[in-house]
Amino acid sequence: MALKAADTHGGNIHAVAMELGRRASSLLDFSASINPLGPSxxxxxxxxxxxxxxxxxxxxxxxxxxxxxxxxxxxxxxxxxxxxxxxxxxxxxxxxxxxxxxxxxxxxxxxxxxxxxxxxxxxxxxxxxxxxxxxxxxxxxxxxxxxxxxxxxxxxxxxxxxxxxxxxxxxxxxxxxxxxxxxxxxxxxxxxxxxxxxxxxxxxxxxxxxxxxxxxxxxxxxxxxxxxxxxxxxxxxxxxxxxxxxxxxxxxxxxxxxxxxxxxxxxxxxPYVRRSLAFMEAERERVSMRLSGIPGLRVFPSRANFLLLELPDLHQASGVAAVLRQQGLLVRDCSRVPGLTTRSIRVAIRTEPENDRMVVALRRLLGTGRDR
Ligand SMILES: Cc1ncc(COP(=O)(O)O)c(C=O)c1O
Incomplete structure:
Protein backbone atom coordinates (compact mmCIF):
# COMPACT_ATOMS: atom_id res chain seq x y z
CA MET A 1 0.00 0.00 0.00
CA ALA A 2 1.40 3.41 -0.87
CA LEU A 3 1.11 5.79 2.05
CA LYS A 4 -0.01 9.37 1.92
CA ALA A 5 1.21 11.72 4.61
CA ALA A 6 -1.68 12.74 6.84
CA ASP A 7 -2.19 16.42 6.26
CA THR A 8 -2.47 17.34 9.91
CA HIS A 9 -0.17 17.09 12.90
CA GLY A 10 -0.86 17.87 16.49
CA GLY A 11 0.45 21.10 17.91
CA ASN A 12 -0.68 23.58 15.26
CA ILE A 13 -1.98 25.93 17.88
CA HIS A 14 -1.32 29.03 15.75
CA ALA A 15 -3.65 27.91 12.95
CA VAL A 16 -6.43 27.01 15.43
CA ALA A 17 -6.06 30.35 17.24
CA MET A 18 -6.44 32.12 13.90
CA GLU A 19 -9.47 30.00 12.94
CA LEU A 20 -11.21 30.65 16.27
CA GLY A 21 -10.19 34.29 16.49
CA ARG A 22 -8.64 33.62 19.89
CA ARG A 23 -5.22 34.07 21.39
CA ALA A 24 -3.04 30.94 21.26
CA SER A 25 -2.44 31.38 25.00
CA SER A 26 -6.16 30.89 25.69
CA LEU A 27 -6.13 27.40 24.16
CA LEU A 28 -5.20 24.16 25.92
CA ASP A 29 -3.23 22.03 23.51
CA PHE A 30 -3.67 18.31 24.18
CA SER A 31 -2.77 17.55 20.57
CA ALA A 32 1.02 17.86 20.98
CA SER A 33 2.58 15.66 23.64
CA ILE A 34 5.02 17.96 25.39
CA ASN A 35 6.26 17.74 28.99
CA PRO A 36 3.56 19.62 30.95
CA LEU A 37 6.13 20.84 33.48
CA GLY A 38 7.66 23.00 30.74
CA PRO A 39 11.40 23.27 30.14
CA SER A 40 13.88 22.87 32.99
CA PRO A 271 16.32 16.53 39.35
CA TYR A 272 14.15 17.86 36.47
CA VAL A 273 14.31 14.46 34.76
CA ARG A 274 13.28 12.68 37.97
CA ARG A 275 10.46 15.15 38.66
CA SER A 276 9.15 14.87 35.10
CA LEU A 277 9.10 11.08 35.23
CA ALA A 278 7.44 10.88 38.62
CA PHE A 279 4.80 13.42 37.61
CA MET A 280 3.97 11.64 34.37
CA GLU A 281 3.72 8.20 35.91
CA ALA A 282 1.25 9.34 38.55
CA GLU A 283 -0.76 11.74 36.39
CA ARG A 284 -1.10 9.36 33.44
CA GLU A 285 -2.50 6.74 35.79
CA ARG A 286 -4.89 9.23 37.38
CA VAL A 287 -6.18 10.58 34.05
CA SER A 288 -6.46 7.10 32.64
CA MET A 289 -8.62 6.03 35.61
CA ARG A 290 -10.87 9.08 35.32
CA LEU A 291 -11.34 8.63 31.57
CA SER A 292 -12.06 4.93 32.05
CA GLY A 293 -15.09 6.01 34.10
CA ILE A 294 -16.79 7.36 30.98
CA PRO A 295 -19.06 4.60 29.65
CA GLY A 296 -18.01 3.18 26.31
CA LEU A 297 -14.75 5.13 26.18
CA ARG A 298 -11.77 2.83 25.70
CA VAL A 299 -8.45 3.98 27.12
CA PHE A 300 -5.40 2.17 25.78
CA PRO A 301 -2.49 1.72 28.19
CA SER A 302 0.47 3.93 27.34
CA ARG A 303 4.20 4.12 28.13
CA ALA A 304 4.47 7.72 26.95
CA ASN A 305 3.00 11.13 27.85
CA PHE A 306 -0.28 10.69 25.98
CA LEU A 307 -3.24 8.33 25.84
CA LEU A 308 -4.93 6.84 22.80
CA LEU A 309 -8.71 6.79 23.27
CA GLU A 310 -11.44 5.11 21.31
CA LEU A 311 -14.72 6.98 21.58
CA PRO A 312 -17.97 5.13 22.31
CA ASP A 313 -20.02 3.87 19.35
CA LEU A 314 -21.92 6.61 17.52
CA HIS A 315 -19.25 9.21 18.26
CA GLN A 316 -16.76 10.24 15.60
CA ALA A 317 -13.28 11.57 16.36
CA SER A 318 -13.61 14.45 13.90
CA GLY A 319 -16.89 15.66 15.46
CA VAL A 320 -15.69 15.35 19.04
CA ALA A 321 -12.41 17.12 18.22
CA ALA A 322 -14.35 19.94 16.54
CA VAL A 323 -16.65 20.47 19.54
CA LEU A 324 -13.72 20.43 21.97
CA ARG A 325 -11.86 22.88 19.74
CA GLN A 326 -14.73 25.35 20.10
CA GLN A 327 -14.20 25.06 23.85
CA GLY A 328 -10.50 25.84 23.43
CA LEU A 329 -9.39 22.23 24.00
CA LEU A 330 -7.26 20.79 21.19
CA VAL A 331 -7.02 17.01 20.84
CA ARG A 332 -5.44 14.94 18.09
CA ASP A 333 -8.09 13.53 15.78
CA CYS A 334 -6.51 10.22 14.72
CA SER A 335 -9.34 9.09 12.46
CA ARG A 336 -7.18 9.50 9.38
CA VAL A 337 -4.16 7.68 10.77
CA PRO A 338 -4.00 4.51 8.64
CA GLY A 339 -4.69 1.51 10.87
CA LEU A 340 -6.80 3.37 13.47
CA THR A 341 -10.55 3.80 13.54
CA THR A 342 -12.76 6.81 12.91
CA ARG A 343 -13.33 6.93 16.68
CA SER A 344 -9.65 7.31 17.67
CA ILE A 345 -8.29 10.39 19.40
CA ARG A 346 -5.02 11.03 21.22
CA VAL A 347 -4.76 13.29 24.24
CA ALA A 348 -1.56 14.50 25.82
CA ILE A 349 -1.20 14.39 29.58
CA ARG A 350 -0.96 17.96 30.84
CA THR A 351 -1.14 19.44 34.36
CA GLU A 352 -3.70 18.14 36.82
CA PRO A 353 -6.26 21.00 36.54
CA GLU A 354 -5.91 21.05 32.75
CA ASN A 355 -6.46 17.30 32.52
CA ASP A 356 -9.50 17.62 34.75
CA ARG A 357 -10.96 20.20 32.36
CA MET A 358 -10.50 17.77 29.51
CA VAL A 359 -12.08 14.88 31.41
CA VAL A 360 -15.09 16.99 32.37
CA ALA A 361 -15.52 18.22 28.79
CA LEU A 362 -15.33 14.69 27.41
CA ARG A 363 -17.74 13.35 30.01
CA ARG A 364 -20.28 16.04 29.16
CA LEU A 365 -19.90 15.36 25.49
CA LEU A 366 -19.97 11.58 25.60
CA GLY A 367 -22.62 10.90 28.15
CA THR A 368 -23.38 10.69 31.77
CA GLY A 369 -20.63 8.40 32.98
CA ARG A 370 -19.93 8.76 36.63
CA ASP A 371 -16.64 10.30 37.56
CA ARG A 372 -14.20 8.08 39.45
C1 LIG B 1 6.91 9.89 16.81
C2 LIG B 1 7.54 11.19 16.47
N1 LIG B 1 8.80 11.20 16.01
C3 LIG B 1 9.42 12.35 15.69
C4 LIG B 1 8.76 13.56 15.81
C5 LIG B 1 9.48 14.81 15.43
O1 LIG B 1 9.88 15.48 16.60
P1 LIG B 1 10.94 16.64 16.61
O2 LIG B 1 11.29 16.98 15.20
O3 LIG B 1 10.30 17.77 17.30
O4 LIG B 1 12.14 16.09 17.33
C6 LIG B 1 7.45 13.60 16.27
C7 LIG B 1 6.73 14.88 16.39
O5 LIG B 1 5.58 14.98 16.61
C8 LIG B 1 6.83 12.38 16.62
O6 LIG B 1 5.57 12.36 17.09
Missing amino acids: SKVRRLLAREAEGLIRHYPDPECGNLRRALASRWRLSPRHFVIGNGSIELIHLLPRVLQCRSALIVGPTFSEYGAALSLAGAQAQLLSARKRDGYRPPLDKAGKWIQSAARRAQGASAVFLCNPNSPTGQACEPGDLEELVRQAGQSGVWMILDETFMEYCESLSLLPVLHRYPRLIVLRSFTKFYGLPGLRIGYGVCAPSLAEVLRRHQPPWSVNGYAQAAAETAMNDR
Whole structure:
Protein backbone atom coordinates (compact mmCIF):
# COMPACT_ATOMS: atom_id res chain seq x y z
CA MET A 1 0.00 0.00 0.00
CA ALA A 2 1.40 3.41 -0.87
CA LEU A 3 1.11 5.79 2.05
CA LYS A 4 -0.01 9.37 1.92
CA ALA A 5 1.21 11.72 4.61
CA ALA A 6 -1.68 12.74 6.84
CA ASP A 7 -2.19 16.42 6.26
CA THR A 8 -2.47 17.34 9.91
CA HIS A 9 -0.17 17.09 12.90
CA GLY A 10 -0.86 17.87 16.49
CA GLY A 11 0.45 21.10 17.91
CA ASN A 12 -0.68 23.58 15.26
CA ILE A 13 -1.98 25.93 17.88
CA HIS A 14 -1.32 29.03 15.75
CA ALA A 15 -3.65 27.91 12.95
CA VAL A 16 -6.43 27.01 15.43
CA ALA A 17 -6.06 30.35 17.24
CA MET A 18 -6.44 32.12 13.90
CA GLU A 19 -9.47 30.00 12.94
CA LEU A 20 -11.21 30.65 16.27
CA GLY A 21 -10.19 34.29 16.49
CA ARG A 22 -8.64 33.62 19.89
CA ARG A 23 -5.22 34.07 21.39
CA ALA A 24 -3.04 30.94 21.26
CA SER A 25 -2.44 31.38 25.00
CA SER A 26 -6.16 30.89 25.69
CA LEU A 27 -6.13 27.40 24.16
CA LEU A 28 -5.20 24.16 25.92
CA ASP A 29 -3.23 22.03 23.51
CA PHE A 30 -3.67 18.31 24.18
CA SER A 31 -2.77 17.55 20.57
CA ALA A 32 1.02 17.86 20.98
CA SER A 33 2.58 15.66 23.64
CA ILE A 34 5.02 17.96 25.39
CA ASN A 35 6.26 17.74 28.99
CA PRO A 36 3.56 19.62 30.95
CA LEU A 37 6.13 20.84 33.48
CA GLY A 38 7.66 23.00 30.74
CA PRO A 39 11.40 23.27 30.14
CA SER A 40 13.88 22.87 32.99
CA SER A 41 14.34 26.10 34.96
CA LYS A 42 18.09 25.72 34.37
CA VAL A 43 17.38 25.99 30.63
CA ARG A 44 15.33 29.17 31.08
CA ARG A 45 18.09 30.77 33.17
CA LEU A 46 20.83 29.72 30.75
CA LEU A 47 19.01 31.12 27.73
CA ALA A 48 18.37 34.45 29.45
CA ARG A 49 21.98 34.68 30.63
CA GLU A 50 23.61 33.69 27.34
CA ALA A 51 21.21 35.40 24.93
CA GLU A 52 23.67 38.01 23.71
CA GLY A 53 26.42 35.56 22.73
CA LEU A 54 24.01 32.97 21.32
CA ILE A 55 22.36 35.52 19.05
CA ARG A 56 25.49 37.37 17.92
CA HIS A 57 27.47 34.36 16.77
CA TYR A 58 26.93 31.50 14.40
CA PRO A 59 26.27 28.26 16.26
CA ASP A 60 28.89 25.50 16.34
CA PRO A 61 28.19 23.67 13.05
CA GLU A 62 29.58 20.44 14.55
CA CYS A 63 27.42 20.66 17.70
CA GLY A 64 30.60 19.54 19.44
CA ASN A 65 29.69 20.18 23.09
CA LEU A 66 26.33 18.47 22.78
CA ARG A 67 27.76 15.49 20.91
CA ARG A 68 30.42 15.06 23.61
CA ALA A 69 27.77 15.31 26.35
CA LEU A 70 25.60 12.72 24.59
CA ALA A 71 28.59 10.45 24.04
CA SER A 72 29.35 10.50 27.73
CA ARG A 73 25.67 9.90 28.61
CA TRP A 74 25.41 6.89 26.29
CA ARG A 75 29.00 5.61 26.63
CA LEU A 76 29.61 5.98 22.93
CA SER A 77 31.87 8.26 20.91
CA PRO A 78 30.79 11.72 19.65
CA ARG A 79 31.28 10.22 16.18
CA HIS A 80 28.15 8.11 16.73
CA PHE A 81 25.93 11.22 16.90
CA VAL A 82 24.25 13.48 14.39
CA ILE A 83 22.25 16.42 15.73
CA GLY A 84 19.22 17.60 13.76
CA ASN A 85 16.83 20.54 13.58
CA GLY A 86 14.37 18.33 15.43
CA SER A 87 14.49 14.58 14.87
CA ILE A 88 12.25 15.38 11.90
CA GLU A 89 15.28 16.64 9.96
CA LEU A 90 16.84 13.19 10.33
CA ILE A 91 13.59 11.36 9.52
CA HIS A 92 13.59 13.20 6.19
CA LEU A 93 17.33 12.89 5.62
CA LEU A 94 17.64 9.16 6.22
CA PRO A 95 15.63 7.71 3.30
CA ARG A 96 17.50 9.99 0.87
CA VAL A 97 20.97 9.33 2.25
CA LEU A 98 20.36 5.58 2.53
CA GLN A 99 18.83 5.64 -0.98
CA CYS A 100 15.90 3.56 0.26
CA ARG A 101 13.99 1.75 -2.44
CA SER A 102 11.57 -0.08 -0.18
CA ALA A 103 10.51 0.26 3.40
CA LEU A 104 8.24 -1.18 6.02
CA ILE A 105 6.47 1.12 8.44
CA VAL A 106 5.22 -0.57 11.58
CA GLY A 107 2.02 1.28 12.38
CA PRO A 108 -0.40 2.79 13.06
CA THR A 109 2.15 5.52 13.58
CA PHE A 110 3.63 8.95 12.89
CA SER A 111 2.79 10.08 9.34
CA GLU A 112 6.18 11.61 8.56
CA TYR A 113 7.94 8.29 7.96
CA GLY A 114 5.64 7.70 5.00
CA ALA A 115 6.02 11.30 3.81
CA ALA A 116 9.82 11.15 3.98
CA LEU A 117 9.98 7.81 2.17
CA SER A 118 7.64 8.97 -0.54
CA LEU A 119 9.68 12.17 -1.11
CA ALA A 120 12.78 10.01 -1.42
CA GLY A 121 11.06 7.86 -4.05
CA ALA A 122 10.85 4.74 -1.86
CA GLN A 123 7.94 2.30 -1.87
CA ALA A 124 6.54 2.11 1.64
CA GLN A 125 4.37 -0.64 3.01
CA LEU A 126 2.38 -0.25 6.20
CA LEU A 127 2.23 -3.16 8.62
CA SER A 128 -0.47 -2.30 11.12
CA ALA A 129 -0.84 -3.61 14.62
CA ARG A 130 -4.37 -4.79 15.29
CA LYS A 131 -6.86 -3.28 17.66
CA ARG A 132 -7.78 -6.72 18.93
CA ASP A 133 -4.14 -7.16 20.00
CA GLY A 134 -4.29 -3.83 21.86
CA TYR A 135 -2.11 -2.42 19.02
CA ARG A 136 0.86 -4.55 20.13
CA PRO A 137 3.49 -4.10 17.37
CA PRO A 138 3.52 -7.21 15.12
CA LEU A 139 7.27 -7.88 15.30
CA ASP A 140 6.95 -11.44 13.97
CA LYS A 141 5.39 -10.15 10.75
CA ALA A 142 8.03 -7.42 10.49
CA GLY A 143 10.63 -10.20 10.70
CA LYS A 144 9.00 -11.96 7.74
CA TRP A 145 9.06 -8.73 5.72
CA ILE A 146 12.78 -8.35 6.49
CA GLN A 147 13.47 -11.84 5.18
CA SER A 148 11.51 -11.22 2.00
CA ALA A 149 13.27 -7.84 1.51
CA ALA A 150 16.59 -9.65 1.71
CA ARG A 151 15.43 -12.13 -0.96
CA ARG A 152 14.19 -9.34 -3.26
CA ALA A 153 17.49 -7.44 -2.87
CA GLN A 154 16.39 -4.49 -5.02
CA GLY A 155 18.26 -1.54 -3.55
CA ALA A 156 18.32 -0.47 0.07
CA SER A 157 15.46 -1.41 2.41
CA ALA A 158 14.56 -0.03 5.80
CA VAL A 159 12.12 -0.63 8.63
CA PHE A 160 10.70 2.37 10.50
CA LEU A 161 9.47 1.56 13.98
CA CYS A 162 8.50 4.00 16.73
CA ASN A 163 9.09 2.78 20.31
CA PRO A 164 7.13 3.61 22.37
CA ASN A 165 4.81 4.20 19.50
CA SER A 166 2.76 7.29 18.79
CA PRO A 167 -0.22 7.46 18.78
CA THR A 168 -0.87 4.03 20.34
CA GLY A 169 1.44 4.34 23.37
CA GLN A 170 2.54 0.72 22.98
CA ALA A 171 6.15 -0.29 23.58
CA CYS A 172 8.11 -3.34 22.48
CA GLU A 173 10.11 -5.51 24.85
CA PRO A 174 13.79 -4.76 24.25
CA GLY A 175 14.68 -8.46 23.84
CA ASP A 176 12.06 -8.97 21.10
CA LEU A 177 13.06 -5.78 19.34
CA GLU A 178 16.76 -6.60 19.53
CA GLU A 179 16.02 -9.91 17.83
CA LEU A 180 14.34 -7.99 14.97
CA VAL A 181 17.31 -5.62 14.75
CA ARG A 182 19.65 -8.61 14.60
CA GLN A 183 17.60 -10.13 11.74
CA ALA A 184 17.61 -6.80 9.91
CA GLY A 185 21.37 -6.54 10.26
CA GLN A 186 21.89 -10.08 8.93
CA SER A 187 19.62 -9.32 5.97
CA GLY A 188 21.27 -5.98 5.17
CA VAL A 189 18.09 -4.04 6.07
CA TRP A 190 18.34 -0.70 7.89
CA MET A 191 16.42 -0.47 11.14
CA ILE A 192 15.29 3.05 12.00
CA LEU A 193 14.05 3.12 15.55
CA ASP A 194 12.30 6.31 16.60
CA GLU A 195 12.78 6.62 20.37
CA THR A 196 11.32 10.12 20.55
CA PHE A 197 9.20 9.21 23.61
CA MET A 198 11.70 6.77 25.16
CA GLU A 199 12.69 8.99 28.10
CA TYR A 200 9.40 7.92 29.67
CA CYS A 201 10.48 4.26 29.74
CA GLU A 202 14.24 4.41 29.36
CA SER A 203 14.84 0.79 30.37
CA LEU A 204 13.31 -0.29 27.03
CA SER A 205 15.81 1.63 24.89
CA LEU A 206 18.15 -0.14 22.48
CA LEU A 207 20.77 2.62 22.79
CA PRO A 208 22.84 0.55 25.25
CA VAL A 209 23.29 -2.17 22.58
CA LEU A 210 23.54 0.11 19.54
CA HIS A 211 27.31 -0.51 19.16
CA ARG A 212 26.57 -4.16 18.26
CA TYR A 213 24.37 -3.34 15.25
CA PRO A 214 25.83 -1.32 12.35
CA ARG A 215 22.45 -1.21 10.59
CA LEU A 216 20.60 0.26 13.60
CA ILE A 217 19.79 3.97 13.70
CA VAL A 218 18.13 5.34 16.84
CA LEU A 219 16.39 8.72 16.79
CA ARG A 220 15.83 10.86 19.86
CA SER A 221 14.29 14.27 20.44
CA PHE A 222 14.50 17.13 22.93
CA THR A 223 10.96 18.17 21.97
CA LYS A 224 8.78 15.90 24.07
CA PHE A 225 10.34 14.94 27.37
CA TYR A 226 12.53 18.04 27.67
CA GLY A 227 9.71 20.35 26.56
CA LEU A 228 11.67 22.26 23.89
CA PRO A 229 9.45 22.02 20.76
CA GLY A 230 10.10 25.60 19.66
CA LEU A 231 13.88 25.28 19.69
CA ARG A 232 13.91 22.36 17.22
CA ILE A 233 16.51 19.83 18.29
CA GLY A 234 16.82 16.06 18.13
CA TYR A 235 19.54 13.54 17.36
CA GLY A 236 20.38 10.32 15.64
CA VAL A 237 22.73 7.64 16.92
CA CYS A 238 24.28 5.15 14.53
CA ALA A 239 27.56 3.70 13.24
CA PRO A 240 30.16 6.50 12.97
CA SER A 241 30.60 5.97 9.21
CA LEU A 242 26.88 6.58 8.58
CA ALA A 243 26.71 9.45 11.10
CA GLU A 244 29.48 11.17 9.20
CA VAL A 245 27.63 10.84 5.88
CA LEU A 246 24.43 12.15 7.47
CA ARG A 247 26.27 15.16 8.91
CA ARG A 248 27.74 15.91 5.48
CA HIS A 249 24.24 15.96 3.96
CA GLN A 250 22.87 18.48 6.46
CA PRO A 251 22.80 22.18 5.65
CA PRO A 252 25.49 23.99 7.64
CA TRP A 253 24.29 25.41 11.00
CA SER A 254 20.97 23.59 10.80
CA VAL A 255 20.85 23.50 14.62
CA ASN A 256 20.85 26.92 16.28
CA GLY A 257 22.92 27.88 19.30
CA TYR A 258 19.98 28.25 21.68
CA ALA A 259 18.90 24.71 20.92
CA GLN A 260 22.39 23.24 21.39
CA ALA A 261 22.93 25.00 24.72
CA ALA A 262 19.44 24.21 26.00
CA ALA A 263 19.66 20.53 25.08
CA GLU A 264 22.93 20.02 26.91
CA THR A 265 21.67 21.80 30.02
CA ALA A 266 18.32 19.97 29.98
CA MET A 267 19.78 16.48 29.73
CA ASN A 268 22.13 17.16 32.64
CA ASP A 269 19.38 18.46 34.92
CA ARG A 270 18.80 15.18 36.73
CA PRO A 271 16.32 16.53 39.35
CA TYR A 272 14.15 17.86 36.47
CA VAL A 273 14.31 14.46 34.76
CA ARG A 274 13.28 12.68 37.97
CA ARG A 275 10.46 15.15 38.66
CA SER A 276 9.15 14.87 35.10
CA LEU A 277 9.10 11.08 35.23
CA ALA A 278 7.44 10.88 38.62
CA PHE A 279 4.80 13.42 37.61
CA MET A 280 3.97 11.64 34.37
CA GLU A 281 3.72 8.20 35.91
CA ALA A 282 1.25 9.34 38.55
CA GLU A 283 -0.76 11.74 36.39
CA ARG A 284 -1.10 9.36 33.44
CA GLU A 285 -2.50 6.74 35.79
CA ARG A 286 -4.89 9.23 37.38
CA VAL A 287 -6.18 10.58 34.05
CA SER A 288 -6.46 7.10 32.64
CA MET A 289 -8.62 6.03 35.61
CA ARG A 290 -10.87 9.08 35.32
CA LEU A 291 -11.34 8.63 31.57
CA SER A 292 -12.06 4.93 32.05
CA GLY A 293 -15.09 6.01 34.10
CA ILE A 294 -16.79 7.36 30.98
CA PRO A 295 -19.06 4.60 29.65
CA GLY A 296 -18.01 3.18 26.31
CA LEU A 297 -14.75 5.13 26.18
CA ARG A 298 -11.77 2.83 25.70
CA VAL A 299 -8.45 3.98 27.12
CA PHE A 300 -5.40 2.17 25.78
CA PRO A 301 -2.49 1.72 28.19
CA SER A 302 0.47 3.93 27.34
CA ARG A 303 4.20 4.12 28.13
CA ALA A 304 4.47 7.72 26.95
CA ASN A 305 3.00 11.13 27.85
CA PHE A 306 -0.28 10.69 25.98
CA LEU A 307 -3.24 8.33 25.84
CA LEU A 308 -4.93 6.84 22.80
CA LEU A 309 -8.71 6.79 23.27
CA GLU A 310 -11.44 5.11 21.31
CA LEU A 311 -14.72 6.98 21.58
CA PRO A 312 -17.97 5.13 22.31
CA ASP A 313 -20.02 3.87 19.35
CA LEU A 314 -21.92 6.61 17.52
CA HIS A 315 -19.25 9.21 18.26
CA GLN A 316 -16.76 10.24 15.60
CA ALA A 317 -13.28 11.57 16.36
CA SER A 318 -13.61 14.45 13.90
CA GLY A 319 -16.89 15.66 15.46
CA VAL A 320 -15.69 15.35 19.04
CA ALA A 321 -12.41 17.12 18.22
CA ALA A 322 -14.35 19.94 16.54
CA VAL A 323 -16.65 20.47 19.54
CA LEU A 324 -13.72 20.43 21.97
CA ARG A 325 -11.86 22.88 19.74
CA GLN A 326 -14.73 25.35 20.10
CA GLN A 327 -14.20 25.06 23.85
CA GLY A 328 -10.50 25.84 23.43
CA LEU A 329 -9.39 22.23 24.00
CA LEU A 330 -7.26 20.79 21.19
CA VAL A 331 -7.02 17.01 20.84
CA ARG A 332 -5.44 14.94 18.09
CA ASP A 333 -8.09 13.53 15.78
CA CYS A 334 -6.51 10.22 14.72
CA SER A 335 -9.34 9.09 12.46
CA ARG A 336 -7.18 9.50 9.38
CA VAL A 337 -4.16 7.68 10.77
CA PRO A 338 -4.00 4.51 8.64
CA GLY A 339 -4.69 1.51 10.87
CA LEU A 340 -6.80 3.37 13.47
CA THR A 341 -10.55 3.80 13.54
CA THR A 342 -12.76 6.81 12.91
CA ARG A 343 -13.33 6.93 16.68
CA SER A 344 -9.65 7.31 17.67
CA ILE A 345 -8.29 10.39 19.40
CA ARG A 346 -5.02 11.03 21.22
CA VAL A 347 -4.76 13.29 24.24
CA ALA A 348 -1.56 14.50 25.82
CA ILE A 349 -1.20 14.39 29.58
CA ARG A 350 -0.96 17.96 30.84
CA THR A 351 -1.14 19.44 34.36
CA GLU A 352 -3.70 18.14 36.82
CA PRO A 353 -6.26 21.00 36.54
CA GLU A 354 -5.91 21.05 32.75
CA ASN A 355 -6.46 17.30 32.52
CA ASP A 356 -9.50 17.62 34.75
CA ARG A 357 -10.96 20.20 32.36
CA MET A 358 -10.50 17.77 29.51
CA VAL A 359 -12.08 14.88 31.41
CA VAL A 360 -15.09 16.99 32.37
CA ALA A 361 -15.52 18.22 28.79
CA LEU A 362 -15.33 14.69 27.41
CA ARG A 363 -17.74 13.35 30.01
CA ARG A 364 -20.28 16.04 29.16
CA LEU A 365 -19.90 15.36 25.49
CA LEU A 366 -19.97 11.58 25.60
CA GLY A 367 -22.62 10.90 28.15
CA THR A 368 -23.38 10.69 31.77
CA GLY A 369 -20.63 8.40 32.98
CA ARG A 370 -19.93 8.76 36.63
CA ASP A 371 -16.64 10.30 37.56
CA ARG A 372 -14.20 8.08 39.45
C1 LIG B 1 6.91 9.89 16.81
C2 LIG B 1 7.54 11.19 16.47
N1 LIG B 1 8.80 11.20 16.01
C3 LIG B 1 9.42 12.35 15.69
C4 LIG B 1 8.76 13.56 15.81
C5 LIG B 1 9.48 14.81 15.43
O1 LIG B 1 9.88 15.48 16.60
P1 LIG B 1 10.94 16.64 16.61
O2 LIG B 1 11.29 16.98 15.20
O3 LIG B 1 10.30 17.77 17.30
O4 LIG B 1 12.14 16.09 17.33
C6 LIG B 1 7.45 13.60 16.27
C7 LIG B 1 6.73 14.88 16.39
O5 LIG B 1 5.58 14.98 16.61
C8 LIG B 1 6.83 12.38 16.62
O6 LIG B 1 5.57 12.36 17.09
